[in-house]
Amino acid sequence: MDGAAEHGLTYWPPTVPADAWWSEVPEQETVLVRGMGLNFCDALAQLTEGRGGTFEPDTNNPERLIYRPSGQEPHIVAGSRRGTPYRAKPQLEGYYAHTLETRFFTLEAVQELLDASAEQLSFERDLWPLIRKDANWNYYRVLARTSPDAFTQPAGEFVRKLDAILLDDDGARWAQRVEALVSASVVPGRQLQQERLARPFEDINFGSHDEYAAAVVHYLDRDVHGSLQGEDDPVKMAIASLNAARTVLKCVLAEAGISDSSWVNELRRDFEPFVEGLASGPPVLRIQQLAALTRAGVVRFLGPEPRFVVDRNEGCFVAASPWVSDAPVRARWLIEAMSPTNDVHRNISPLLSNMHERGLVRGKLMETRDGASPVTSTGLDVSASARRDDTALGGLKLGTGAFAYRVVGQKDAVEPGIFVLGLQLSSVQWGVSIAAEAESPAHLGARTIADADQVAQAILAE
Numbered sequence: 001m002d003g004a005a006e007h008g009l010t011y012w013p014p015t016v017p018a019d020a021w022w023s024e025v026p027e028q029e030t031v032l033v034r035g036m037g038l039n040f041c042d043a044l045a046q047l048t049e050g051r052g053g054t055f056e057p058d059t060n061n062p063e064r065l066i067y068r069p070s071g072q073e074p075h076i077v078a079g080s081r082r083g084t085p086y087r088a089k090p091q092l093e094g095y096y097a098h099t100l101e102t103r104f105f106t107l108e109a110v111q112e113l114l115d116a117s118a119e120q121l122s123f124e125r126d127l128w129p130l131i132r133k134d135a136n137w138n139y140y141r142v143l144a145r146t147s148p149d150a151f152t153q154p155a156g157e158f159v160r161k162l163d164a165i166l167l168d169d170d171g172a173r174w175a176q177r178v179e180a181l182v183s184a185s186v187v188p189g190r191q192l193q194q195e196r197l198a199r200p201f202e203d204i205n206f207g208s209h210d211e212y213a214a215a216v217v218h219y220l221d222r223d224v225h226g227s228l229q230g231e232d233d234p235v236k237m238a239i240a241s242l243n244a245a246r247t248v249l250k251c252v253l254a255e256a257g258i259s260d261s262s263w264v265n266e267l268r269r270d271f272e273p274f275v276e277g278l279a280s281g282p283p284v285l286r287i288q289q290l291a292a293l294t295r296a297g298v299v300r301f302l303g304p305e306p307r308f309v310v311d312r313n314e315g316c317f318v319a320a321s322p323w324v325s326d327a328p329v330r331a332r333w334l335i336e337a338m339s340p341t342n343d344v345h346r347n348i349s350p351l352l353s354n355m356h357e358r359g360l361v362r363g364k365l366m367e368t369r370d371g372a373s374p375v376t377s378t379g380l381d382v383s384a385s386a387r388r389d390d391t392a393l394g395g396l397k398l399g400t401g402a403f404a405y406r407v408v409g410q411k412d413a414v415e416p417g418i419f420v421l422g423l424q425l426s427s428v429q430w431g432v433s434i435a436a437e438a439e440s441p442a443h444l445g446a447r448t449i450a451d452a453d454q455v456a457q458a459i460l461a462e
Contacts, residue, residue, distance in 0.1 A: 003310035004334070009317060012335040017042035022050060025333065031074040032319050032329065034308060035337035036085035037276075040078065041286040043337050048073055048293060055289055063224055067292040076299045077329045078337075079319060081273075082199045083304030084216060085290060086281035088227040090236035095438040097240040099231045100138060104166065105130035105245050107398045110252050114398070121258045123266040129175070131245045132194070133166050136178060139192045139238035146232050150190040158185050192238060198277045201304055201323065208326045209300055216301050220291040227284035243279035247437060247444050253430045254447055255401040260366035264375055267430065300329075308334060342423050342433065343378040352424075359410035360418065364427035379427030380420055381408040402450035404458040417462075419455045422448050 004011040012020065017039050025031060025047060033043060049055070052070030078085075090097070105127070113126050121127065140162055144155035151158050158181070165177045182191050196202070200219055206212040226233040231240075258267065281287075293299040303321025311318045311330070320328035344352065344363050355361045364381035365374040382405040405420045405428070426432050429447065437445035 003312055004317070007310065007312070007315040008332075009310065009315070010333045011317075012333075014336045014338045014340045016339060017046070017337075020046075022046040025074055025335075027051070027072040027074055029074050029333065030329065030331040031076055031333040031335060032308065032317055032331045033076055033078045033335045033337050034080065034306075036078055036080040036082075037338060038086065038280070038282055039339060040085060040337040041282045041290075043335065044076070044286075044290065044293065044299070047076065048289075048298060053298075055292060063228060063288070064221070065288045065292040067289070067296040067298065069296060069298060073298050074333075076293075077302060077319070077331070078299060079302030079306035079308070079321065081305055082277055083201050083301065083306075083321070083323070084219060085287065086277050087197075087239065088223050088281050088284040088287040090227045090233065090240065091230045091284060092240075095440075096244060097231050097237060099142075100237065100240050100244055101141065102134055102241070102244055102248075103137060104133040105248055107248060107251065110248075110256065111398050114256060121252070121256055122262045123258050123271065124262065127249065127252065127258075128266070128271065129172070131242065131249075132175070134245060135194065135238045135241045136192060137162070137166060138241040139234045140182075140186075142232065142237045143186075143190065143234040146234070147190065150187055151185055152187065153185050161185075192234070194238075197235065197239065198274050199304065204323065206303065206324045206326075209302075209324060209329075212303050212321075212324050213294055213300050217291050217294045220287050220294070224284055224288050224291065227287070239278045242275050246275060246279065246431060247440050250429065250431045250447060251399060251444050254403075254428065255398055257428070260374075261368050264366055264368050272430075302329065341378070342426060344380050344424055345376065345378075355407075355418075360415050361407045362410050366427070377427035379429075379432075380424045382406060382420055382425065382428055383408060383414045399444070402447065402454045404454040405451065419458070421452055421455065425451075 003009075020043075022043075031047075033040060048067070048069075051072040053073060054068045054070075055065045056068065058064035058066050092098075109130055110121075110127070113121065141159060143150055144159045148155040161181055162178065165174055165181065168174065168177075170177075201212075201215065206215065226236050229236065231237060253263075253267075290299065294301075302319055303324035305323065306319050306321045308317060308319045310316075314330065316330045316332055317334045318328045318330055319334075320326075344361070345356075347353065352361070362381050364377040364379060366377050367374050405425060407415050407418045407420055409415045422435065423432050432448070435446070435448040440446070442450070
């Protein structure tokens with residue numbers, strides 16, 4: 001961060017937690033931590049249990065833990081855009097919920113869209129409505145089964161009405177009809193609010209850091225309770241539906257694609273951060289531990305949308321949230337609790353850097369909305385022959401494609417003998433950091449492996 005070094009401040013940029021020297025973090029000193037995803041959980045483990053602190057069961061509440069500090073912990077003040085950590089994963093027998101019903105966002109449904117239209121798919125127009133339908137269906141189906149008192153009419157009757165609306169092919173009006181049905185039939189506080197799932201404290205003001213910490217602890221306790229309920233919790237099943245949708249979405253994006261503007265604005269900017277905070281969370285134990293650390297006063301939170309700056313007059317980091325009316329937090333340490341960005345233009349690989357310098361590779365330019373200048377993708381430009389571009393519209397069959405991607409160099413030419421796999425395909429594939437998913441069909445959850453097989457066949461054929 002600009003200005004940190006000249007004031008003797010310590011700034012840790014994004015890094016892999018296993019590579020950090022956690023012993024250097026001073027005890028009993030305020031440490032700012034930016035990011036509350038999985039790396040945040042790893043950082044907490046190092047700075048608490050890793051320093052001799054212990055967790056023990058709360059005899060008064062079996063869902064809670066109590067933290068016994070060692071006295072060697074720093075005072076951790078965490079912040080992120082949403083103001084809360086990633087939601088805990090539900091306790092399930094496997095990776096996917098066995099009772100989950102995916103009815104709308106399927107390869108078959110997307111195939112029908114492709115066969116019926118000559119236009120390129122749009123995430124917001126074509127795919128997101130199907131994903132939302134599944135999330136609504138799984139939420140209210142479980143709510144009706146577990147909490148019939150949440151309805152002002154017989155739960156079974158509500159489910160039948162919801163089913164009819166979701167199945168009726170009426171374009172965008174289904175969402176309005178579902179909203180009207182829910183408003184009339186589901187008691188307040190039990191209705192699914194998808195936007196609130198990821199940002200529970202958006203547009204809410206708090207009078208102090210302690211007031212915000214109390215609200216977050218209550219939120220964490222409810223999240224833990226839902227995770228322990230597993231497939232009997234409506235919220236966790238709605239999130240499980242979103243998680244299952246990601247697997248189908250990866251296939252659709254890789255084989256059919258969406259427009260550049262949809263990729264940049266709708267998928268990467270809007271949907272990706274939304275679903276990551278919900279479906280990519282830690283085991284429930286980590287959230288139980290975070291709640292215990294907060295009750296013990298070891299951890300505090302800045303609030304939503306915090307701003308981090310270097311105060312050059314005082315020579316320290318300053319962080320504050322516009323939604324928490326309290327004094328800004330000052331510290332001499334700032335740790336980025338997130339992994340380094342995957343970007344082909346920001347790397348330390350001598351091989352990739354040399355290939356850039358020689359013009360053998362380039363980042364893919366993606367067109368955006370309203371005639372704005374193209375943006376450079378985080379991934380490499382690859383040959384169109386490995387994409388849907390060379391497939392007649394309506395002739396593509398989803399779930400059958402794996403590709404031997406070849407790089408396109410700065411002279412607009414495909415470079416012979418240079419293939420691309422994995423992370424560097426983030427210009428044409430989504431979720432490339434996961435090479436294979438447990439319990440997922442091979443054609444959906446092991447695309448990197450399937451692509452590697454195609455590369456091997458291409459090499460042997462040359």
